[in-house]
Structure formats: structure tokens, C-alpha cells
Amino acid sequence: MKKVAKKDLNPDRVKLGNKIAFACGDIFGGGSFNIINFLFTPFLTLVVGIPMIHLTWMLLLTKIWDGIIDPFIGKITDGKQPGKYGKRRYYMLIAAPMVLVGLILLFFPWNLITQSIPLKCVFVVIVYMLYATAQSFVLIPYYSHASEMTDDFNERNNVNAVRLAFSIGSSIVCVAVPGLIADPTKGDNGICYIIMASIFGAIFTVSVLITALFSREKIVTPSVKTKLSIKEFVRPLKLKTYRQYLGMQMCTSMAMAVMSSFFFTFCDFYVRRLSYSEITVNGGNRFPIATVAAAMMFVAQIFALPFYLKLIKLKSKRFAYITGALIWIGIVACMLALPAESEIAVSADKAIKTVKGAPNWLIIVFGLFTGFGIGGTVFVPHSSFGDVCDVGELYFGERTEGAFSGLTNFLNTTAQAIGLAIPPLVIGLAGYVQTEYMQKADFVRQYGDMPNLSTVTFKDILCKITYGNDTVQLLPVQQTESAQLAIRLTFTLLPIVIMVIGIIIASRYKLTKDIQQKIVQANAIENKDSDEFKHTREELLKQL
Numbered sequence: 434m435k436k437v438a439k440k441d442l443n444p445d446r447v448k449l450g451n452k453i454a455f456a457c458g459d460i461f462g463g464g465s466f467n468i469i470n471f472l473f474t475p476f477l478t479l480v481v482g483i484p485m486i487h488l489t490w491m492l493l494l495t496k497i498w499d500g501i502i503d504p505f506i507g508k509i510t511d512g513k514q515p516g517k518y519g520k521r522r523y524y525m526l527i528a529a530p531m532v533l534v535g536l537i538l539l540f541f542p543w544n545l546i547t548q549s550i551p552l553k554c555v556f557v558v559i560v561y562m563l564y565a566t567a568q569s570f571v572l573i574p575y576y577s578h579a580s581e582m583t584d585d586f587n588e589r590n591n592v593n594a595v596r597l598a599f600s601i602g603s604s605i606v607c608v609a610v611p612g613l614i615a616d617p618t619k620g621d622n623g624i625c626y627i628i629m630a631s632i633f634g635a636i637f638t639v640s641v642l643i644t645a646l647f648s649r650e651k652i653v654t655p656s657v658k659t660k661l662s663i664k665e666f667v668r669p670l671k672l673k674t675y676r677q678y679l680g681m682q683m684c685t686s687m688a689m690a691v692m693s694s695f696f697f698t699f700c701d702f703y704v705r706r707l708s709y710s711e712i713t714v715n716g717g718n719r720f721p722i723a724t725v726a727a728a729m730m731f732v733a734q735i736f737a738l739p740f741y742l743k744l745i746k747l748k749s750k751r752f753a754y755i756t757g758a759l760i761w762i763g764i765v766a767c768m769l770a771l772p773a774e775s776e777i778a779v780s781a782d783k784a785i786k787t788v789k790g791a792p793n794w795l796i797i798v799f800g801l802f803t804g805f806g807i808g809g810t811v812f813v814p815h816s817s818f819g820d821v822c823d824v825g826e827l828y829f830g831e832r833t834e835g836a837f838s839g840l841t842n843f844l845n846t847t848a849q850a851i852g853l854a855i856p857p858l859v860i861g862l863a864g865y866v867q868t869e870y871m872q873k874a875d876f877v878r879q880y881g882d883m884p885n886l887s888t889v890t891f892k893d894i895l896c897k898i899t900y901g902n903d904t905v906q907l908l909p910v911q912q913t914e915s916a917q918l919a920i921r922l923t924f925t926l927l928p929i930v931i932m933v934i935g936i937i938i939a940s941r942y943k944l945t946k947d948i949q950q951k952i953v954q955a956n957a958i959e960n961k962d963s964d965e966f967k968h969t970r971e972e973l974l975k976q977l
Contacts, residue, residue: 447583447592451649455592456599458525458575458644461532461637463600464607465568468633469539470693471608471727472615474857476626478867479617479908481544481553486861489854491554495561496850499843502566504666506573507839521574521581526645531567533634539564540615540630542623548870548904565846571641573842576818577834581650583819587946590745593816594738601738601808603640605731607633612697612724617868617908618713620899669837672828674977677942678821679841681754682814683848684935688761688928689807690852695860697723699924702912704796707774708785710910714888714897717783726796730804737808750813754939757809758932764802769925771796773917810935820944823952824977827970830961852931856923863919866892869907876905943977 447455477483483491509524538560543553583589615629669675700723701709708719737757744753774790787793818841826832869891871879880889889896891907899906912920952973958966 446585447588450647452592452595453599454643454647454649455578456596457640458571458578458648459596459600460603460640462572462575464603464633465532465536465637467604467607467693467731468536468611468629470690470853471697472611472626473539474694474853475617475697476540476615476623477557478865480542480623480626480868481557482548482868482870483550483553483557484861484867485857485865487550487554488857489861491558491561492850492853492857494558495565496846498562499565499569499846502569503573503839503843503846504836505839506569507577507836507842521578521650522645522648524574525571525578525641528567528570529638529641529645531563532571532641533631533638535560535564535567536634536637537627537630540623540626542626544870545622548872569842573838575641575644576842577838578644578648578650581834587746589819590742590816594742594812597812597815598735598738601731601734604734605728608731609724609728618897620906620908622899622901622906665836666840668829669825669840672821672825674824674942674944675821675837677938678814678817679844680938681810681817681935681942682841682845684931684938685807685810685814686845687848687852688931688935689811690849691856691927691931692765692803692924693727694853695856695920695924696727698860699920700726700796703773703917703920704771704791705774705787706911706917707777707790708787710895711777711779711785713908713910714895715779715783717779717785719785720793722793722796725793726800729797729800730807733801733804734808734811737805738812740805741809741812744809745813745816749945750817751939751942753809754813754942755936757806757811757813758936758939760806761803761810762806762929762932764799764806765925765928768799768803769921771799810932813939817944820949823949823956824944826956827952827973852927855927856920859923860916860919863915864913865916865919866894866896866909866912868909869896871905871907873900873903873905948973948976 474485474488477488478485506524541556541560543556546556547553583592611629611633614632615625619625670679705719705722711717712719741753741757744756771791772789774787776787776789778786778788780786818837822832822834822837825837880886887898888910889898889907891909894909894911894913896907896909899908951969955966955969955973958969960966
């Protein structure tokens with residue numbers, strides 16, 4: 434007796450295996466951003482020895498390069514004919530090995546090569562550009578691929594929820610583990626960062642390959658040839674819904690860039706300033722509060738996903754974004770009042786306990802609730818890209834996810850660059866002291882021949898000494914009062930201002946489930962010159 438094939442009652446459904454294969458790509462997307470955001474600033478200032486204020490122009494310069502290449506990559510992926518690996522996955526397959534090489538070069542300690550600050554800056558900018566190129570060749574096709582998985586509103590949310598769960602899970606690991614492998618206080622001149630980058634670069638490469646090889650899109654669109662010009666590049670900005678979506682995403686990215694890149698700095702040089710100094714100089718152990726609290730931010734985002742999914746179904750994506758932003762703002766405002774350590778106790782086994790200062794449990798609670806708020810502001814833009822591309826197809830008459838993705842990636846990374854560039858400028862001008870390297874002869878002339886010396890006062894702050902073959906490393910274990918104040922204010926007030934702007938933008942976002950489904954149905958009309966289509970198009974666009 435012949436078996437009758439079971440009919441799929443829901444043709445729009447994306448199978449679990451396909452969802453997982455697709456979501457693997459964001460192991461790289463979520464994890465790599467957090468390794469760079471949390472570790473790169475301390476690495477450059479406390480290992481490579483680049484002054485904080487130089488990070489402003491260096492990060493902006495690399496993002497200009499990112500902006501130059503993004504439209505080319507978006508155009509290339511839109512113009513490819515669908516093949517065995519689709520229009521997008523083909524480029525992810527090629528770029529995957531570049532991720533490994535790029536991450537290793539990004540965290541290469543150039544202090545091993547030269548002590549010239551200009552040369553270090555040049556090396557970092559060049560390798561960051563190489564890494565940004567590899568990253569764009571993966572992420573622009575990946576974000577475009579996201580809108581091609583399905584055009585069903587609920588199923589698209591479910592696909593992106595799985596993807597975001599993988600992204601957040603990767604973020605948790607990439608916040609907690611890399612810092613255990615690589616740390617400025619290890620005194621190995623940065624070798625530990627090469628090891629860390631090699632391990633995680635390999636993991637990211639495999640995750641991208643899984644998506645490229647095994648993920649399958651349901652929406653297959655033909656090649657779209659567009660002329661590369663400034664006018665074509667910015668064309669998606671004509672769409673009001675796209676501008677609103679972009680504004681929400683940029684605000685989230687900018688605020689997260691500020692908080693993640695200076696979270697460890699905020700904890701080590703302000704909240705836990707005494708225990709950080711004690712353990713760096715004299716050894717011992719302390720509760721890794723910065724790592725735990727940062728990890729809890731991302732743990733909370735996983736638990737927040739079902740909450741925001743339900744909120745979207747009951748209310749709207751606009752309501753979910755605003756709810757998350759308000760939670761985030763409220764908690765960060767409370768963090769402004771966190772007291773710094775003013776007294777610690779050291780036991781016989783060198784265990785360090787805070788006597789006066791914010792307790793560990795309070796910092797962890799703040800991390801959890803901050804993450805819960807961030808979850809809404811991250812999930813809504815992630816799940817809205819495909820919806821916005823549907824509107825773009827209705828408005829422009831063709832589907833060009835690559836163009837949308839290229840412009841989105843450029844403006845989103847620009848927002849991150851601004852978020853990363855403002856604090857170093859403010860903190861650097863406030864007197865932040867970076868790691869210095871001195872020739873042994875110069876050190877002896879200044880401080881005398883004292884081989885047992887473990888600390889010195891340099892630029893009016895205490896520094897730990899690490900002796901190399903020909904050089905002496907002076908690692909700051911504290912910062913000036915003015916630098917501490919600048920760290921505290923930029924870490925809290927700047928994200929609050931940014932997310933208030935995000936709320937204002939989100940309040941104007943009108944794309945709902947009902948409107949999106951009507952747009953999908955309108956796009957399915959074959960005769961685009963018919964009066965029926967023109968009338969439907971006009972009415973739908975009016976509602977947005």
C-alpha cells in the first residue's frame with residue numbers, strides 16, 4: 434500500500450531545523466559585537482597603550498570605510514542570480530574564513546612590534562578595516578536573508594525569536610568567557626588576546642558556514658540590477674516606515690555601544706575601584722561582578738523574548754519597543770546613584786570583600802533589569818526588517834533587501850561608531866591615563882635600579898610595573914577623580930538621552946500585523962498596472 438504524503442497544513446511554516454541553521458549565523462553577529470564592545474577599549478588603552486582620546490578618530494575612520502563598502506556589497510548581493518546557495522548565502526560562504534583572520538588581527542598586541550603610538554594607531558585602523566570588510570560580507574547578506582525566510586508576520590517573528598535567542602546566548606558566552614582568557618592584568622604583553630581571538634574566530638567561522646550551507650529561504654527573488662549611486666544608496670530613506678525602523682535600531686545600537694564598551698571600565702575604575710587596584714597589584718581573588726552583571730544582561734534578554742512576543746501579539750511592536758526603552762531608562766537612571774567603593778577588607782587568603790560601596794547583589798539586579806529592557810528594543814528592530822522590506826516592495830515596485838540591508842548596516846554601524854566615539858573623547862579630555870611602555874634605561878634613569886619595585890606613581894596615579902626584555906609596562910590600576918566622574922556620567926546619562934529619542938521615533942511607527950498582511954497580499958497581485966493594485970497601494974501607504 435502506497436504511503437500518501439502528508440500535506441503541510443501551513444505552507445508558510447519554517448521548519449525547526451531551518452530556523453536553527455539560519456539562527457547559527459547570529460552566533461557571529463551577536464557574539465563578535467560583544468567581544469569587541471566589551472574588550473576592545475580596555476585592550477587598546479591598557480594593553481596596546483593607545484591614549485583614550487585617539488579612539489574617537491580611529492573608530493570614526495573605520496566606520497567611514499564601512500560606509501563606503503556597504504552599498505557595494507548590498508548591490509552585489511541584489512544583483513546575483515539565485516543559485517545553489519541562494520543570492521545571499523554564497524557570499525557568507527566565501528567570507529566565513531575571513532572572519533577568523535580578521536578577529537585575530539584585530540586583537541593582535543601591536544605593542545610587541547612597536548612602541549610608537551602613531552604606528553600602533555595606523556596598524557589598528559588598517560586591521561579594523563579588514564575585519565569590517567569581512568564582517569560586512571557576512572552580515573549584509575545575512576540580514577537580507579532574514580527577510581527571505583518567510584513573509585508570514587507571526588512566523589517571521591518566530592524565526593527572528595530563535596535567531597535572537599542564539600544571538601543572546603552567544604552574547605552571554607562572549608561576555609563571560611573571553612575576559613577569563615584575555616585580561617590586561619595578566620602581564621603577558623597581550624599574548625592572551627591572540628589565543629582568545631583564535632578560539633572565538635574559529636567558532637564564528639563555523640557558525641557562519643552552517644547558515645551558508647544548510648539554511649534555506651522560502652522567498653526566492655530574481656536578480657535586481659541597480660545603478661550604484663548616492664541617490665540609489667539612500668533611496669530607502671524615502672520610505673517613512675523605513676526611517677522609523679532605522680531610527681529605533683540606531684538608538685538601540687548607539688546606547689548599547691556606550692554601555693557595553695565602558696561597562697568594565699565603569700565597574701573597575703569606579704564602582705570597584707579599590708578592589709580592582711588591590712587585586713591587580715597584590716593578587717588575590719574577588720567576585721567577578723563586572724563579568725557576572727554583564728552576562729546577566731543577556732540572560733535577562735532570553736527570558737524577555739516570550740514577554741515581548743506576547744506583548745507584540747496583544748498590542749504592537751511599537752508598544753513593545755517603548756516598554757523596553759522605558760525599563761532601560763529607569764534602571765540606568767538608578768545606576769547613576771550607585772556608590773563607589775570607599776573601603777574594602779582583605780582576608781588572610783587574599784579574598785577581597787567590599788565593606789563600603791554598592792553590594793554585588795544590587796549590581797546584578799541592575800544588570801538583569803537593564804537586560805530585560807534592552808531585550809524589547811533589540812527584538813523589535815530585528816523582527817521588523819522583513820516587514821519593512823515588504824513595504825519597500827509595495828512602494829518601489831521591486832524587492833531589494835540588499836539595498837535596504839546595506840544602508841541599514843552603514844547607518845547602524847555609524848550609530849555604533851558615534852556611541853563608541855563620544856565617551857573616549859569626553860573621558861580622554863577628563864584625564865584618563867592609558868598603559869605606558871618605557872625603555873628599561875629610561876625607567877632606571879627616572880625611578881632608579883629597583884628590580885623589586887612593583888608599583889610607581891606615574892602621571893599622579895598608581896601604576897603596576899611589569900618587566901619585559903627591553904621594556905617596562907606601566908599599567909594604571911586607578912584613574913583620576915575627573916576621569917572617574919566622566920566615566921560615570923557618560924555611562925549613564927548618554928544612553929538615557931539616546932533612548933528618549935528612540936521612544937519618540939517609535940511612537941510614530943504604524944506598521945501593524947494587519948497592515949503588513951494586506952501589504953503582502955497586495956504585492957502578490959500580478960498586474961501592477963491595474964486600478965485595483967493602484968488603489969490598494971495608495972490606501973495602504975496612507976495608513977503608514
